[in-house]
Amino acid sequence: MKKTKLNKAFKCQACGECCKVDGYIHVTKGDIKNIATYMKLSIETFRDKYVLWVKAVGRVLPGGVRSSCIFFEKGKCAIYKARPVQCRTFPYWDMIKKDKKEWKYAKTYCPGCTDLKELYLEAK
Numbered sequence: 001m002k003k004t005k006l007n008k009a010f011k012c013q014a015c016g017e018c019c020k021v022d023g024y025i026h027v028t029k030g031d032i033k034n035i036a037t038y039m040k041l042s043i044e045t046f047r048d049k050y051v052l053w054v055k056a057v058g059r060v061l062p063g064g065v066r067s068s069c070i071f072f073e074k075g076k077c078a079i080y081k082a083r084p085v086q087c088r089t090f091p092y093w094d095m096i097k098k099d100k101k102e103w104k105y106a107k108t109y110c111p112g113c114t115d116l117k118e119l120y121l122e123a124k
Contacts, residue, residue, distance in 0.1 A: 004120040010091060010112055014080065017109040018090055019072040025061040027051060031084040032059070038082035091119070 027035070036046035050070065052060050061084070064070040071078045077087070086093075091113050096102045107113040 004122060006092065006097070007116060007119055007121045008092075010116050012090075013111045013115075014076060015111055016067075016072055016076050017111070018087070019064075019069045019077060020067045021109060023068055024054065024057055025069050025084060026057070026086050027059045027061055027084050029059075034082045035079055035084070038079055091116075 032047055032051060033043055035050075036043045039046060041049075050061060052062050054060050062070045064072050069077070071083075077083055091103070091106050091110065096106055097119065103113075103119050113119075
């Protein structure tokens, strides 16, 4: 059996295509604090205005117009420097790492994934 390792050469193109994919944008307590600080809001104000609690899902950001993220504005992420862990770790999510169909789907909308070609490499 060939050994493989995760290809960590992904480079975000900041195209915003991942921001348009249906789904939830999960936020941790740390994400909430970071984004609130970045936006110069109190944690409470940010949470009251921008965080939803979805049963069986948890804390998420509300959807935006024609995107899955309210912070996707004018073709880019308005909070890119403080974006949630979920956004910063794309495409290295378990659902993509463990499912070739999900990886293939990510490559249909993400130019960084297309450039990466393969998520896993043969170990040398």
